[in-house]
Amino acid sequence: MSKNTIRNHFSPRFTNEPWADKNGLIIKFSRRADGTLIKGRTGPREWGAESYLYSQDLEDALSYFERLVKPLYEKLLSGQILKPEERLAWSYWLLCQYSRTPSFMIELAKLPEDILARHSSVDVYSTLLNTEEQLKAAQSNIATFATSQELVPFLVLRDWVVYEAAPDGSFIKSDVPVIIRGALVEEDTTILYPLSPAKCFSATVAGGFFPPRQLQLESSLTAGQTVDFVKLIASTADREVICHVDNVSSNLVELLTAYLAIDSGYIKLGGFPD
């Protein structure tokens, strides 16, 4: 009997696990339409998934890719240097992770904003007349985007820095797991991918001048810099973020109240009103 995956993860389980405690608990924050912050409980399997988000073929292809990438994720977390071939695979993964979120798919499908404003779940859209084909096209765009030889040079050639959060700070993760702010062609474009509460991957151009040297560095952030990263991750979220239960604090709640989902790069799925 053929496999039929109902819940499709746009944020794979292994990438959510670093935010879980030993009991598998993750804390999530999202917004009501009135702007108030909601705190909830979730887990690595539950969070970052939508029902019927991908076709089974795409789900299978993504699962295969995830198995290839998981060791690279662990290498980056443990400070090991990636080989050039592994750098390529990781760069394709960044593109894949960037393009497989519900919000990006809808952006690509170019659904009318008035439809988006009336519904808050992706599987509702797929039932709407004339939108199914657009969503299928968006799905195929994930594959195109993730294997794009046109785009991968802007990632693989950059210098990579794995930042460590300040001792009294931590990173959150949002439903837009890879953040790209600015044009890929520019040296000062920000590309972030939080890997765990303690580590955040960044692709940059060290020194700010082309050409980059494909360095892979580690750097520790100050408390203020860590907060700046968290603000950026929160503000570019589509609807919600997760954090480790040990890192929930009144300061974080205050920050999320001010910044969560205020500057999403995509069309927002409900959530914070403009």
Added chain:
Amino acid sequence: MNDPSNPDPKEWPFEAHIEYPDGREYCQFAKDNDDGTVSVISWDGNGPAAKVVPKSQVRLKVRPWEKAKAWRSLYAEVYGEKEVENKFNQESLDECLRVGRELVAKGEKPESELEMLRELEESFRGKTQEDWDAYNFFFTHFPSGTADHSLLITRGLFLIDRKILQKFDAFPRSLSVFWRKIGKLNFLREQVTRGFSSHELTELIDDFVAEFELQSSPEEWGDKLALAIGLLYGEVHRRGRPTSR
């Protein structure tokens, strides 16, 4: 000056945003005159015309599509496959040696310049066209002439890794000396990737080069590094051949 309606992008490498008291102007083509002024090609009612403005009023940027070309060119340099050039074979090697010997005899070149060719001649004695093809592929893609040792290390190991992956079964862990060489080169690459300069890696480079019996003089260790990487690639090629199993 060139025709302003058809500017040469190389001569006009920037785009410019000019600030005026009463507004802004965008010019797609601009160049820095290095004298505190910038030349731009501006459009007015009569069409395109060059004009000079103070640099303090201008924000210059490399045009994005020119930058994209630079990124793609770098990508081709690091990851790309080029058409194999410099078709070298036994005939051309013999010719190089003959000319080299003549120049050394006349005192126009030092003896040391022949050493690499002699080592090549020695290692290619009786080899096949397949061996020459591998050599030509390697030296088309390997920046052997560069003084940038980090580039030699990174690119060299990348080519070697790819070659090993093609015939991974031919490289069992029991080849301890071979894997020790690979391990040393890999460690060097890791240090380069961590941002260490080749000057800081002198001891590690010497240690890697010491794995090979080279004739070149000690002060030319940069050349020795390229040669050592080339020899390691040759070893990978020989072990990966079906006939060597």
